[in-house]
Amino acid sequence: MKKIYLAALLALGGLLDATAQQDPHYTQYMYNMNVINPAYAGSKENLSIGLLYRKQWVDIEDSPSTGTFSGHSPVGKNVGLGLSAIVDQIGPVKETNVYADFSYTLKLGGEHRLALGIKAGATFHDVGLFTDIGE
Known part of the structure; x- marks a missing residue:
């Protein structure tokens, strides 16, 4: 019985210190493949570039908006x-992400391929909660 109480206490203790973030919202995954999956980089035969912008609730001030630039190309066999660069803004919170992708594709025979990828980058947060003070 003590094990059950201990497990419940640990589970509730983990909830008290929980944190979360708001990820950019994508409605057009087919146009954001290498933003989501780094193994997609270089999957086309030549340079592929994409630019997308999404604004939710257009007539509401400080509504969520997301801008995405991405490009990928094969560079070897x-x-x-x-x-990729993503700028996501929700109210006073602005998040900018810059990522680089590397992929390696194994040809398994015929039309079958297995692509492996890794993504590395940086995230910059700008929480502008106090920018209007004193104006």
Whole structure:
């Protein structure tokens, strides 16, 4: 019985210190493939570039908006590289993400391929809660 109380206490203790974040909202995954999946980088035969913008609730001030730039290209026989930049703003909170992608594709025979990818980058937060003070 003591184990059950201990497990419940640990579970509730973990909830008290929980944190979360708001990820950019994408409605058009087919146009954001390398932003979501780094193994997609270099999957086309030539340079592929995309630019998207999404604004939710257009007539409401400080409504969520997301801008995305992405590009990827094959650079070797089985290697692809990609770059993406995402600017996401919800109210006073602005998040900018910059990522680089590396992919390696294994040809399994015929039309079958297995692509592996890794994504590395940086995230910059700007929480502008106090920018209007004193104006």
